[in-house]
Amino acid sequence: AQKVTQAQTEISVVEKEDVTLDCVYETRDTTYYLFWYKQPPSGELVFLIRRNSFDEQNEISGRYSWNFQKSTSSFNFTITASQVVDSAVYFCALSAQGQLTFGSGTQLTVLP
Amino acid sequence: KAGVTQTPRYLIKTRGQQVTLSCSPISGHRSVSWYQQTPGQGLQFLFEYFSETQRNKGNFPGRFSGRQFSNSRSEMNVSTLELGDSALYLCASSLASRVSSYNEQFFGPGTRLTVL
Numbered sequence: 001a002q003k004v005t006q007a008q009t010e011i012s013v014v015e016k017e018d019v020t021l022d023c024v025y026e027t028r029d030t031t032y033y034l035f036w037y038k039q040p041p042s043g044e045l046v047f048l049i050r051r052n053s054f055d056e057q058n059e060i061s062g063r064y065s066w067n068f069q070k071s072t073s074s075f076n077f078t079i080t081a082s083q084v085v086d087s088a089v090y091f092c093a094l095s096a097q098g099q100l101t102f103g104s105g106t107q108l109t110v111l112p
Numbered sequence: 113k114a115g116v117t118q119t120p121r122y123l124i125k126t127r128g129q130q131v132t133l134s135c136s137p138i139s140g141h142r143s144v145s146w147y148q149q150t151p152g153q154g155l156q157f158l159f160e161y162f163s164e165t166q167r168n169k170g171n172f173p174g175r176f177s178g179r180q181f182s183n184s185r186s187e188m189n190v191s192t193l194e195l196g197d198s199a200l201y202l203c204a205s206s207l208a209s210r211v212s213s214y215n216e217q218f219f220g221p222g223t224r225l226t227v228l
Contacts, residue, residue: 045219102155
């Protein structure tokens with residue numbers, strides 16, 4: 001069975017602070033894919049990044065960066081210099097055997 | 113390119129009724145997946161269709177069913193509605209071919225179903 005844990009239910013930061021969202025996953029598959037999605041108040045899930053289990057390179061895209069560590073089964077997401085528009089629910093997800101399993105989400109609030 | 117569209121956006125039904133939700137994927141996408149989102153259970157996978165065939169199924173009762181048409185559009189049906197079926201139903205499409213796991217899914221805005 002697959003499982004994704006996002007231990008942080010809610011995080012509040014002040015604009016321009018850096019914030020890291022944690023994600024820990026469990027799977028018995030050796031080939032799997034990890035994703036981060038953002039869900040703004042409008043409700044539509046927006047794809048942010050995909051990582052496969054064989055690629056542990058960290059990635060930076062603008063203010064976003066991701067840290068994938070297979071040894072600890074973690075795929076953490078950092079927003080640098082947060083902005084009010086970053087306020088949303090962020091979901092980490094694991095895909096294997098054709099099913100996408102989501103974590104429970106982290107509600108991020110960025111205060112002006 | 114138009115995104116994933118879902119109709120209707122909002123729906124109110126009463127217990128015992130049935131409901132059909134519709135999803136039009138991004139042009140060229142052949143895989144359509146359905147998810148249920150509730151405050152208590154979070155986002156849960158319902159099923160995936162590819163080339164008109166159900167390829168994967170989550171852990172939901174038989175009251176939840178779906179189908180996919182030759183143009184990749186998909187419908188989801190819930191029969192004998194229960195109060196607990198109130199949720200946001202999200203549809204996602206992807207380019208997935210033989211192996212569906214690695215393609216990112218693009219989500220629609222969802223259909224908010226309220227069961228009274």
